[in-house]
Amino acid sequence: MTRAHPYRPLHLAAEIAPGAVGTRAAADAVALARIGEEAGLDFLTHDDSFSRPGLDALAVLSRVAPATRSIGLVPTVTTTHTEPFHVQAAVATLDWVSRGRAGWRVEVSRGAAEAALFGRRAAPPTAALWQEAGEVAEVARRLWDSWEDDAEIRDVPTGRFIDRDKLHHVDFQGSVFSVKGPSIVPRPPQGHPVVVVDATRPEARETAARHADVALIRAASPEEAAGLRAELHRAARAHGRDPELLRVLLSVPAGLPGLPGHSDPSGHSDPFGHSGPSGDSDLADPAALAERIAAWHGGGAVDGLHLVPADPARDLPRFAAGTVAALRGRGLFRTAYAGTTLRDHLGLPRPVSQYAPKGADA
């Protein structure tokens, strides 16, 4: 039964950091992921930095992968001090162990304190860090493409395991680093794991427009969100991209009454926190939250919502049981996963390798 929906599909995601700083982290993260998966969320993000207590986010979500089946897994991996070659290999591997459910939230490491943990370079200004992050995203895509999909041939008569004409040196020359390639990891199941960029900071917006499959924004009104979305679409088009392939999700800090959510670095007030500076009843009144999500999404302001709970263990179950259930009740959100990969959930096609012969199966 195919029925044309009068609206674009709604996408929902949630943040699960910070996790525990020790051995409890595995069980906690698996429990949250199962709640998110039960709710049919597109993906979970797990934020990370070298300065905030917590385990390596990509490690946590790799541990979660075999304990889940469908939900997308999007760790933050920073690009300032980590080798680009290692970043892309780890994200590609997360895609392999999750069978096509990996994403990567690109972030930078700002400040002298984080630079001192590595002792290799002084911290450049934020704008330069984001330009570098864009280059890392670019080289990651090239390396993911550096193995064409059908490179492994296992041709017994000629004794060849691979067709080496289908493996490519990427010879990337960036402004501050270069990478030879090809990747050591075969092309990941999704072709490109999903790239997520928090476009809240103006310095990150260009990188989001150019490289992101999903951009996260913050806005105080549907009008502001629609404006940001249109701006991202315009910029994506200017980079030769199809803006229809860029999903824009509103990041919403959420807590309980009297508990302001996650503090918002952009200085925006909580858009769904409705009446007062003390934060509001967003999760205490799940139906009202569902109402607002439906209105913002239906009005074309955003493609969906990225919930950033103040306390994931407390807030995510309420969001799932209340708000998601209400959205499902209104037929606005999936009741089961239709596809198996994160790209499927987001309605994004699997890209053909940039090194594949032109006219190859598109």
Add this chain to the structure above:
Amino acid sequence: MTESRPARKQIHLAAHFPGVNSTTVWADPRSGSQIDFSSFEHLARTAERGLFDFFFLAEGLRLREHAGRVHDLDVVGRPESITVLNALAAVTDRLGLAATVNATFNEPYELARRLASLDHLSGGRAAWNVVTSSDAFTGENFRRGGFLDRADRYTRAAEALATVRELWDSWPAGGERRRFAHDGPQFRIEGEVTVERPPQGHPVVIQAGDSAEGREFAASAADVIFSRHSEPEAGRAFYADVKGRLARYGRRPEELKILPAVTYVLGDTEAEARERAALISRQQVSPQNAILTLEQVWGRDLSAYDPDGPFPETDPDPESTLVQGRVRVADPFAVAARWRALSEAKGLSIRETVIEATGRHSFVGTPASVAAALEEHVATGAADGFILVPHLTPGGLDDFVDRVVPLLQERGVFRTEYTGTTLRSHLGLPAPVWKAGTP
């Protein structure tokens, strides 16, 4: 002495995922994916069913090349070690999880954090195989390029490991997070870690280099050596050499386990096992691989030679850059002379010679004779156990676990259940001494 040994020396066992090398047979119809998670899961679950100490993943940070092009005759490509092991922690309970991670192209802060994360996520089962490849060829994939002289590979590795240990110690579980500061020739870093001290205190440290410097590094700082000396004689010499270096560091012989990489072939009779071994060798050394193996020693293009024909007349080129991304053949002239002599003495073709010279399996026989040989090897001081390198993915360990492990248990030389939960406990290693940081 006529009576049997009172307490038999226990064997440690580890499983190596079939790798990017010519041991791995990919042309066999039973050979499955080298990259799908299901292959890793199958092998790890099999190893755990066999009560193995740990599961081991190798690493190579640049695809091997031959004459400027990616080497295409062996398995190519593998996932990133630590990430796969974190996923395997979800489908295993007790099995140790060992990642090979390069000390040259990684920084201590990130190494400490990623390995501590693996140790937490696996409940104390992590190990780090510290390798040191520092060639400029590999460096082309990294920001700093080939920045390190080969001579300094262990200087950096030793300081990296010492620094990583300082970081692991800087946040005692349940205690105060303290600032660390390390100021040395290789690293000047300071700050705070984000992860509590790992459940094992320090994940188990493995070392796999073979030079004098490598052995010294292992004696000073490693818990396990992954050795390539699988032959009894060479094994005993290596074992005595390395164990003899420990006293200098105030360490006892049992604090460093020596585990050579070994292969095995089983049969219902000795003759059947030998037949199967010969077949596997022919699969491992395809005609194309025979020529390539020769080229790796000679450093010359020998593609015009017939693998079923006689040996080349030319001598090796010691300055060759034909082969990249592999450990170099130390003395190509000696190897070439040995192989030529072998070929002439037995009238062997190129392929037959390569099979004869390189296609050796460490243990070939019935399950009973292999179990006896493994015990003998350990009892006579050639090893503390073995890293088994199966030749098939993912089923290559099945017969060993089903048929040999029960015999080792009957002989009283292998555990019948896991008694501890951490890799350190499986290996019988002491807890690391906790050192308070500098500031």
